[in-house]
Amino acid sequence: MTERRPLVQINTSFPGTEVAAETAATIASTYLVFRKIDSSYSKSLLKHVEQLFNFADTYRGSYSASIPQVQGFYNSSGYADELLWAATWLYHATGDLDYLKYVTEQNGSAFANWGSPSWFSWDDKHAATKVNLVLNVQSCQNGLIWVEEWNCLQHAMSSAFLAVLYSDYMVTSQTEMLYCDGKIYKPEDLRSFSISQADYALGKNPMKMSYLVGYGGNYPQQVHHRGSSIPVDADTGCRDGFKWLYSPDPNPNVAVGALVGGPFQNDSYMDIRNNSKQGEPSTYNSALIVALLSGLVSTSSVPKHL
Template sequence: MGGKETLTEAGKLVDNRISWRGDSGLEDGSEANLDLSKGMYDAGDSMKFGFPMAFTATIMSWAILEYGDQMNAVKQLEYAHNSLRWITDFLLNAHPSENVLYIQVGDPEIDHKCWERPEKMSEERPLIQVNTTFPGTEVAAETAAAMASASLVFKQIDPSYSNSLLMHARQLFAFADTFRGSYSISIPQVQNFYNSSGYGDELLWAASWLFHATKDESYLSYVTQQNGKTFGNWDSSTWFSWDDKLAGTQVLLSRLMFFGSIEMSTVENLYLQMYRETAEVLMCTLLPDSPTATSERTAGGLIWVTEWNSLQHPVASAFLAILYSDYMLTSRTETLYCSGNSYKPDDLRNFAISQADYVLGTNPMKLSYLAGYGSSYPQHVHHRGSSIPVDADTGCKDGFKWLYSKNPNPNIAVGALVGGPAFNESYLDERSNVKQSEPSTYNTALIAALLSGLLTTSSVVQSYT
């Protein structure tokens, strides 16, 4: 965010601050007579996956809504707006009619047989869509969440654009909810890359954002009545990620309990309290000296969930912790209780700081996992454009020599958060070590969101509107 996303921006670049990036993917969408040239390449490849891209946009919006003042103070807010809009422009164009959403540009089987700069791509870039015959509830709902949250970001600065986003968000949510079905079942080939574990969380997440964006009571009823009971997983903490939005939904709906000025029924109030209590279960899980603290941590204190892209979950958890800490501070809620023990907002902040510090170099490897930050950071990031010299005249196949080169990347992917360490806290700095060395757009959005929250204390706004 804040301009760093230009690393992965596709299309005809505007005000490009990165010398080794240029225009690419200009024909994307042409087979359907759509302009899908914008958006973000997912990670180190040249794929556009709509599901994680939409999640990236939702996180960017959330961070801007909560911490935009801090971004503005360090002159990054305009860049953040531009990066967000680059994605939402793509998402709007990818939704040409109410019940059709294009969710993928490119074929990963073709894309991954090449190692080339995106500016040099010449391979076929086929499209995949979800529709009423082949539904994709989770990706349609996540896209609705992205548009609803972004509509709040742009409400004051571009009202007509905001209204367009909100109209599409409403349509996509209705499509997602009416034609329920997992995109992983409708389109089995997506299982190899962004396989979904279920769509209930995205429905609640999207409805929550739509309520914040519209104050339409029907969306609040949606999350607090039968759908909440069915999908809410109350009293059980989950890990926030591109695949699972429950923890984010719980924290977002907790906002209404901390700052709510709306009239709501007793039933709605009761079930919102369930969301807040479940958010607090997660907070107690994260605090290292809580009686219910998770034991899933490395020796160095990093939250540990999975060896593939290991930093996503700790950074996402830390972002939720800093939000909850700031909600407590802003609402003058002094105490969080964990099995009888009491904790302060600062305890949550200190946990978030510990995860950020680990990412930025306070770890056994003494390595910053954020490219370009600190004195020691990964030199062989799994990223095509970063690894190939700008003046290299290479095509699809002959570019693989750059993948396997022992030389450091000639172009530093500044701001890219790589996958992260192993459980034993080792890191093998090789491009072919994909699970550790590949960055992703959502990782970068999450670390930018976390660091924005750590710039200040208790600065969240009480209302997004």
């Protein structure tokens, strides 16, 4: 593809707290991976994490206000949750109680909405910050967690990831059970729930379709993705892609590893390229299923038969 890809930036005049804080959270988690195997690299990561967080917190402002052209696609509902999310990761990385106080005291009452349910998504980090397990919710007819019709797998994968994460915490902390909404759950219950969501996404569903592109023998062929649907040698501009958008042919480039939006609540899926509600993949979808599958195969509470 030969179209222009202009770059934009956030700075002190045009802040983007969500972007800076989310990046800080990401690098803080990377620091935790490398701190025992590469001390020099991990120290550099931690230095930049703290700089990014200070920038995000000092120059508060929504990135979608500073960069208005994104408002029609990824308009932010607010930056407060990203600040809490980043501070939580910084506390986990450093053990500095100031970051814990930032979340629980200084900004918790103003930003956290502790008593209100929320979802872990690209735009909302409250559930992940609280490590709040969401089990008592609507589902598809065959068991997939279902919140809304636009990109439903985002919520299913995030709920499953938080469940497997918390099940691991229960095992390592020797917490035998969790009491939630009048029901008792053991670590294996949470893990079974997580496995059921992963199984559904990978093909154990009424459509017998893997929603992870490239996995299995039956996966979406008309993914709503420009790089996947336009031939690699096409000489095209930004507005020239409609002939491929409405083409009945499968995508010429397979977006291996992309997790699409997923089914409607009746478990149906329409594999049509302009069906962006169901067929649009995203980096945050793929990140969630990678996290979920990694947790299922590598954490301390993995059953022996896996």
